[in-house]
Amino acid sequence: MGFYFSVTGLNWESSAIGSVRKGKMRKVKTDAIADVYFKQSQPLGFYNGSNWIVSKNGIQWRPALHVLQIPSSQDTAIIPSDSGTRILLEDFVTVGALVLAGQNISNETFNDSFLPSIEGQYQFDLAPKLKSARSIDGINFQWPKFRNIVTIVGETEAKHSAGQFNSNLEAEKLALICSYQQCQSKTAPKCSRMLRPIGHCCEICGSMLRFRATLFNFDKFQKQVENYKKENRIVNKYELDIASLRIDHNDSLPQYQIVVLAREDATHPFDEQIYRGILKDLAGFVQNNFGVLHSMTVTEIEEIVSVDFHSFVKDDLILALISLLAVSAIVIGVILAIRRNFDFTNFRGLSKQNSVYEAVHWRGAKTEDELELLRNEGPISHTVRDGVQNSSMKSASEYSSTFENIAFDEEIVDDIKEK
Incomplete structure (x- = not known):
């Protein structure tokens, strides 16, 4: 661009x-x-x-x-x-x-x-x-x-389908950008509750969706939004803009923000139903742009802010996740029922293969200052072996590692102070 x-x-x-x-x-x-x-x-x-x-x-x-x-x-x-x-x-x-x-x-x-x-x-x-x-x-x-x-930067910076952090979101640069902006007076707001998106200097009337997701194709989503803005009659008639950003600083779990707001020269008054309909369309684009279809991607719907909106987008996305979980539970239930009646040796062997499992327990009291790591016995197996393998989790005491936190041990602290 x-x-x-x-x-x-x-x-x-x-x-x-x-x-x-x-x-x-x-x-x-x-x-x-x-x-x-x-x-x-x-x-x-x-x-x-x-x-x-x-x-x-x-x-x-x-x-x-x-x-x-x-x-x-x-x-x-x-x-x-x-x-x-x-x-x-x-x-x-x-x-x-x-x-x-x-x-x-x-x-x-x-x-x-x-x-x-x-x-x-x-x-x-x-x-x-x-x-x-x-x-x-x-x-x-x-x-x-x-x-x-x-x-x-040139071509040295790799492009990622998950999007990249906008360098202008850094605090000092954003402060410079905002130093040139003049916000409208709040004495006569055009809506009952205003919002201020990340990357914007003023409070506005609009709608916004923030969420975290893995395996989300942000580049593809942005292209769909560009086509949507050009072809949607309502967006053009009401002089609206749609802004999408990756707002995390390249974290392992990306965070995104989508905002529907009026252009600077817009003359149409704020209409709640218009912003509501557009945000719902955008939520549909979000659901359709996960990298692996029909998979359980890590998704967190962090915040939806707009004017007097009922959390319809959040409800839709949560309902979709609940439905997917319900379907998965039904499928697992059917598989377990079939296993009781039929002897699938390979399937049983796969389910009983050794795998690494670690549970971390932190005890913060002075008398329980331990960090325990519980592991399975044996290495990871990547193939399905013939026959049934018998492996079980060993006791926590046999395969646990104990880390002493000296900050909670008064005797050790006293020794250190004396030295």
Whole structure:
């Protein structure tokens, strides 16, 4: 996805050609009717969402969720060749790719060559913590303190179908993004209960679903959402946006957030039924995008927030999980009933194979400060052996390991203190 820096910052008083030297405004005499001036405006912040336009598949728009308005490690930042405004780098920047004046720029080229150059001085302004002042021939220059002010991820970062953490969700970057936003007054809310999604700076009227899941194909889900936004008449009529994010910091159990919210320029009033119907459609997409169909994936429906909604999405997903558990219980019951009547040697052998089982018990009292690990006897078997294998769990005392927590042993603590 490409992000275009959308403001040129060039103000012309005539069509004649002007020039700038040493960063100062210069009056240029020409044969034209009028003189020409280059007016340099204040540097525009990189983390100001109003300075960027998102472009994908020939369509340009500005996302409603604030964190998605700024290019991140998954996006391409494009700065046009005709951009005459200085860009303020308020903090370290991480992008997937950087296109400057029509050329792809590498980390080394930008940080080591371009940023310290004269052109880089005029194109970018560094925050005080990122630069030191240098004077050359009486001219003050900004000297980069670091060689990673802009990190260009490129193709080195592997893509995962489960999605990736958005780098703009980091606390310092999100604070910068929010410093440019102006939230509407809460004195006259358009709904009875407002919400603030992760990655947004203001409380809004809308609907939101958060959940954790393994084996969830987030990339496929996002493509379905994009098609849904383009084709759904209600979404376009009511000027809505759908924002989906992976919000955990690459944990083993991914966490996702889906938000239905109005665009910044929306004029339609909030309608509970509209948001409710769209969120229900999105919940259906969630259920259809698990990596292994008909499997028990680890799913936790963490939170559903919206305005006066009954937890219909949560009820639907929980009902689906309960139904799946009920079906599994019935199938297991049928299998057990069949086993009582028929002698399936291989099946019995498979069910009685040795496997590792560990149970961890923590006892926090002073008199019970032990950690026990209970294990089966023997190694793991990966094949079904002929005949029936007889293996049983040994007693806890025989195969348990005891860890003494000295923090609860007064005698040991006293000995340590004396030493």
